[in-house]
Each structure stands twice: as structure tokens, then as C-alpha cells.
Amino acid sequence: MGPIEILSLEEIRKSRPSKYFGLEGDVISLGLAESDFEMPKEVKEAMINAIINGRYHYEMNGNAEFIEAARDKLHRVNNVPVEDEEVLPTVGVMNAIWLTYKVLLKPGEHVIVVTPTYPALIGRPKSFQAEVTEVKTRRDGHLDIERIQEAVTSKTKMITICNPNNPSGTVYTRDELERLAEIAVKHDLYVFSDELYENLTYDGRKHVSIASLPDMYERTVTAFGFTKTYGMSGLRIGYVVAEKKIIRLMRDENTGIVIHPGTVEQIGAAAALRKCDYYINFLRNYLEGVRNRLIAELNEIPGIVAQPPEGSFFAFPDLSLLFEKDEDAVKHLLKEAKVMVYGGSGFGDGGQGRVRINFCSPLEIVEKAAVRIRNALAKRYAETIGKK
Amino acid sequence: MGPIEILSLEEIRKSRPSKYFGLEGDVISLGLAESDFEMPKEVKEAMINAIINGRYHYEMNGNAEFIEAARDKLHRVNNVPVEDEEVLPTVGVMNAIWLTYKVLLKPGEHVIVVTPTYPALIGRPKSFQAEVTEVKTRRDGHLDIERIQEAVTSKTKMITICNPNNPSGTVYTRDELERLAEIAVKHDLYVFSDELYENLTYDGRKHVSIASLPDMYERTVTAFGFTKTYGMSGLRIGYVVAEKKIIRLMRDENTGIVIHPGTVEQIGAAAALRKCDYYINFLRNYLEGVRNRLIAELNEIPGIVAQPPEGSFFAFPDLSLLFEKDEDAVKHLLKEAKVMVYGGSGFGDGGQGRVRINFCSPLEIVEKAAVRIRNALAKRYAETIGKK
Numbered sequence: 001m002g003p004i005e006i007l008s009l010e011e012i013r014k015s016r017p018s019k020y021f022g023l024e025g026d027v028i029s030l031g032l033a034e035s036d037f038e039m040p041k042e043v044k045e046a047m048i049n050a051i052i053n054g055r056y057h058y059e060m061n062g063n064a065e066f067i068e069a070a071r072d073k074l075h076r077v078n079n080v081p082v083e084d085e086e087v088l089p090t091v092g093v094m095n096a097i098w099l100t101y102k103v104l105l106k107p108g109e110h111v112i113v114v115t116p117t118y119p120a121l122i123g124r125p126k127s128f129q130a131e132v133t134e135v136k137t138r139r140d141g142h143l144d145i146e147r148i149q150e151a152v153t154s155k156t157k158m159i160t161i162c163n164p165n166n167p168s169g170t171v172y173t174r175d176e177l178e179r180l181a182e183i184a185v186k187h188d189l190y191v192f193s194d195e196l197y198e199n200l201t202y203d204g205r206k207h208v209s210i211a212s213l214p215d216m217y218e219r220t221v222t223a224f225g226f227t228k229t230y231g232m233s234g235l236r237i238g239y240v241v242a243e244k245k246i247i248r249l250m251r252d253e254n255t256g257i258v259i260h261p262g263t264v265e266q267i268g269a270a271a272a273l274r275k276c277d278y279y280i281n282f283l284r285n286y287l288e289g290v291r292n293r294l295i296a297e298l299n300e301i302p303g304i305v306a307q308p309p310e311g312s313f314f315a316f317p318d319l320s321l322l323f324e325k326d327e328d329a330v331k332h333l334l335k336e337a338k339v340m341v342y343g344g345s346g347f348g349d350g351g352q353g354r355v356r357i358n359f360c361s362p363l364e365i366v367e368k369a370a371v372r373i374r375n376a377l378a379k380r381y382a383e384t385i386g387k388k
Numbered sequence: 389m390g391p392i393e394i395l396s397l398e399e400i401r402k403s404r405p406s407k408y409f410g411l412e413g414d415v416i417s418l419g420l421a422e423s424d425f426e427m428p429k430e431v432k433e434a435m436i437n438a439i440i441n442g443r444y445h446y447e448m449n450g451n452a453e454f455i456e457a458a459r460d461k462l463h464r465v466n467n468v469p470v471e472d473e474e475v476l477p478t479v480g481v482m483n484a485i486w487l488t489y490k491v492l493l494k495p496g497e498h499v500i501v502v503t504p505t506y507p508a509l510i511g512r513p514k515s516f517q518a519e520v521t522e523v524k525t526r527r528d529g530h531l532d533i534e535r536i537q538e539a540v541t542s543k544t545k546m547i548t549i550c551n552p553n554n555p556s557g558t559v560y561t562r563d564e565l566e567r568l569a570e571i572a573v574k575h576d577l578y579v580f581s582d583e584l585y586e587n588l589t590y591d592g593r594k595h596v597s598i599a600s601l602p603d604m605y606e607r608t609v610t611a612f613g614f615t616k617t618y619g620m621s622g623l624r625i626g627y628v629v630a631e632k633k634i635i636r637l638m639r640d641e642n643t644g645i646v647i648h649p650g651t652v653e654q655i656g657a658a659a660a661l662r663k664c665d666y667y668i669n670f671l672r673n674y675l676e677g678v679r680n681r682l683i684a685e686l687n688e689i690p691g692i693v694a695q696p697p698e699g700s701f702f703a704f705p706d707l708s709l710l711f712e713k714d715e716d717a718v719k720h721l722l723k724e725a726k727v728m729v730y731g732g733s734g735f736g737d738g739g740q741g742r743v744r745i746n747f748c749s750p751l752e753i754v755e756k757a758a759v760r761i762r763n764a765l766a767k768r769y770a771e772t773i774g775k776k
Contacts, residue, residue, distance in 0.1 A: 016446065034445060039444070047439050055403060056623055057406070058404065058420065058622050060406040064405075091624075094646060120644060234444045234650060234651030235652065236647060236649065256486065256511075259480055264435075
């Protein structure tokens, strides 16, 4: 099966207690955003060697190997010219989200969040007494530049995007990012870009980091991680990239919350960046095939048109024809198809009526789940729309 | 050398980049609170097996093996009758400190912190707009119950202690903890007890968890860790214990900051609790010998009387006879003795004039450093007091 070992459903169930939490019997979980693939063997080896060789002590300034690997990857892949002092290791991307908003926002300031998106990107600013305006993407998932422009007020401090998008999979083009950058420059705003899914773009699309655009580096904070695309969910390691002054503030904050992320994880993450392009390339190709199979099944459902996601590992079909609320769709699929998915409403404006289906799983498992979903929804169609 | 491998100074320097950060040449670091001993081989084995066997995925409710091991240890060692839902894995004790103050304090409320103590215990409440009153311990390091009682106001919400104490090493007796508990019950206060050094008590002293006293469980939050006494500093794993309602709030907060601490670390920590009493027993005996040697050297310095610490791995001698400020003592020892220690002022009221000397290091290394300290301070005495 190529360079990544494919686990059985039974093995996946056993080793992913949160993804399968509360799910009895024959349920397949395509819910929680976790990969069903094991992490690269190079990461395992690097972590094991770190443990054996006593490399698991305090690293207050970050593990040098990890920071250098992240710097080189930012130069090589993202075309972002960072220095070492502009990379901060974090306890996953969640930690980076918390730090970014904490350091950049004052109470009463305003954030524009492009939605649907990862819930913490919408919710966290509110906990710091900042105001949030959600601006929906266009129906095709791309940026609605005019509405973003209209949402800017005198109190606006930043615009938050997730690219490639969770949950819609949209991969923003260079052109639309340039138009977003224009707004940021014109109004002197920060852009916070969550790029956790940067490695997964399909049909030959290229991921563009907004920090790589002219005049954007000094006003962009970018979060990267390993959790999703390297199958390292429980390791809690990511990194955030910004100009020195911001990183310094973030480091000070984080020292008082967690000291720093685990040293062994940092050494593992360095190996992922240095040695595992083969893994990412394989996974991207493999998941493109899984995506195609899933989308084909969804399009067999009468009345449903599912667009193939451009990136990430989620399909995000609109089921509002069949269900009044997306929570009803989730309940129906769990009961009738024995497949766990997430309701779109949790991802903010523009998510309503949709469900998020995580397809980062072996083809056989997604196929089985997709057939079940198709059958359950075709039956639903027959019993509701079909009857009229 | 018994069940713990003893490293050379060269090996320690290489593997502890933060403890030796910025220290050139022949300097010995007895500064940063980090153990110079490797973690138990059972912890290494457990972590390596977790990596090999794919046990490194999300565990939103905490790793069951770790939580059960912590629960059993709390019953067996601390005499605290917790249930599983009353244990929360944290990214080290720093994370537990942040969460405790975050969840229990509202702006304007008041905390009494017994000092000298770990700086974050004093500083963190202020960042949540709470007020702090530092109450100094008695000269012997034990609780000044009368002054604590006097410091209680109508806004007081909690009393914070560190037991065994960092930096003084004091191990609070059952009797004084009972008197503290009386105040807490009388005024309906929480007690926050940082017990990171619980394993290290000397001369046959027993560590008493204040949560084990009558009527105290429901009003106590206790933080425990592995960083210090198990040599696991860079692994970032600890746990906090409190009643269910408080733990639930803390879990919710932490999910939004870090999701949860690393799964592999949790599995390693479970092994420490289940299998490594031998390690702690050996370390306690070994460090008692190191302490005795260090204190004997310090008492050779004219004008200095150093009490042997009752617990933890710090000596905290008063050098105010020889230096106006403790920072001067730190600078002098770094320059003249080539030994790095920490100034006492950083630990709050009662720390002034003292230095903290971390003796969690091989006997040979502490001996070498202690002789250098003795010589440098004897010379200082001769050039200052001795001249008068």
C-alpha cells in the first residue's frame, strides 16, 4: 500500500479513543478531525532516539533542530523569509490561536473572521472581549472580497482566514489573497492565517501563504501544525510564525501557561519537516482518490450536488434539501447510516445545513461509509421530497 | 551507582540547553530548577512502546491509564480520595497554576500567597486582575499562621502554598496544615497547594497533602508533576486534582488553549506512578547525602549559618551579611565561583538576601560547586566583614 501502513477499522477504533468516543457497535467515525494514518516512521525514530539519548529536557527558546527545520521549510515551501526568532513552537495550532488573539487584541477591538471556519477562530476573540464579525465566503467557498471590505470598521484590528479551509476544503488562490492583502494594507490590519492543512491541496492546486505576498510578512501571523496531515494528533506540536516583536510577546505568554511544548515532540516534528515530503506526497495522492470516491457516492443521492473539495480532508455537502437543521442530518446519519459526521452550524455562518465529512481514512473505510450515507440519504429523499 | 545512571558534567551540559544557556566555559549551573538525573527507564520504555504501537492520538478526556495511575497514587500515597473525574492531566504544573487561578478567581478578588514561593504562584493572579497579599513564612520557613489569619479580608478567595516549598525546602507539618485548614474552613476559602516536590522530603519527614485533611478536599486544588523529581523537564506533563465541578471548568479552558497534554507523555507518566517508587526512594536518599555535603560546605563560610532544607532540592542560604542585594551575590558567585544560582528576590517577600542553590545533581558536581562557593564567599568575608 505504498509508504504508509493502512490500518484496519478495528485497529483505528482501538487507537483513536476520542474519535470513537461514545460510538458503539459498527459505527464509522468521519467526525473528529483526526487522521486514520500512522505518523511517518522517521518521526517515530527521531522521537525514540530523543528518549534513548536523553534529549527531553527544558528548551526555553525552542529546540534548535525544530526551529531550523521550520525556518528552512518556510523558505523552501511557503516562500516566507523568516529568521529563527520568528518561529515559536506551540502546543499544537490551538495554542497558536490562543496566543495570536491574546497578544494582538485589546478589549473592544474588532476582528473579521471568514466563515465557515474552525470554531476556535471565531470563539476565542470574544473571550478576550474583542468583537467578531463573521463574513461568509461565496457559495463556492472562496473569499467574498466586497463583503470583507464592507465589514472593516475603525476598530478592526485583524482578519482571520483558514487556508486550506476547514471545513469547506477551499484553497484560496493567489489572486484572491492579493485582493485580501490590499484591504489589510489599506486599513493597516493584521491577517491571521491558519494553514494547518497546507499540505493537502488537490487537482494540482498550489497552497499560497498570504505571508509570502508583498508587504504582508510584517502584518501576518501564520499557524502551522502536524496533527492532521502527519497523523500526529496526540503529540500536541505546531508552530506560529510572525515578526520578532510579536513572537517575543507570544513566547512570554506561553512560558506562563505551559513553559513550552514537549521537547521530544519538537524533535519528532523536525524529522517530519526534514525527511517526510514523500509521506505528504503519497497522502495527498491517496486522499485525492478517496475524495473522488466519496464525492461520486454523494452525487448519487437524488437532489444533492456535492463539489469536490479543493484541499484539506473534508467534504462539506449541503443537505438542507433533506433536513431542516444540520443537527438533524447528523442524528439521521448516525442512526440510519451508522456514520458519525459533524454538523456545519458549529463552523459559523455559512455552515448551516451542511455536514462535514472527514475522509482522512483508508479508501475501503470511506467507501463503506459513503455507500451507507448514500443509501440513508436516498431513502430520506424518497420518504420526503420523493413523496410530494 | 544504584538504579539511576550518573552523567558526567559534560553530558549534563550538552543535554540541558536551558539550564546551561549562556553559561560559557567551566561554569556549573545550580540555577534552573531541573534535575541532572535521567528519567526512569520504565518511563522511557512506556513512551517508546506508545510510539511504536500507535498510541499517540487525541485523548480529550485524558489517557485512562494515566488517570487511573494518578487516582491510585492519590489514594495510596496522598490519602486523598479522588475519583477519576477529579484528575486533569496538564502540560506541566505551570499549566495547572494558570488553570487554577483562571477558573477560581474573578477580577477584584483577593489571594493570600505564602512566600517565598515559585514566582508564577505570586504573579499569575495579578494577570487575572486579582489582588495578591504575600505573607512571609517564619524565619524557619514554616507557616506564620497568625499573619495569614490577619491577611484575610472580605474579598479573600484563596490561600496558595507550595509544599514542600520551592525555594526554601520547608515541608509543612500536619499540625501547621491543620491550623491553615481551620482558617480556610472558617472563612470559606480555597487552598491551592503546589506539591510538585512531594517526593523529596528528608530526615524521615512525611509529606502531608492538605487535601487529605478533614473538610479540606472540596476546597483544595492540588498540582502535581514529574518535571523535577523524575527528571522529565522537557516532557511537559503534570496533573491537577480538585472536585469535579472545578476540574470540568479547567478541562474546558484547557481544551481551548492546548487541547490536552501529549498522549505519549501521559503514558510515560503513568509508568512513573505505577513502577518507579524505587527511583524516588533512591533519589531521596541520594539527595539527602548531597544536601548534607552542600550544607556542610556552606557552614564553613564565616558568618553564614545554613539550615539543611527539609525537602525539595534547594538550599536557600541567607547571604545578606555579605551582599547588599541577592543579585550581587548571584553575580559574585557566577564570576568568582563559576557557579550559577538564583537570587532569592525573584521568589517574593522573604526571599531577599538569599540565593537558591539547586542540588539535584551528582554528588561530585555539587561538591565541586560547593567548594568553589565556600572559597568565593570566604574571600568575600575576608575582604568585607573581616577587614572591619
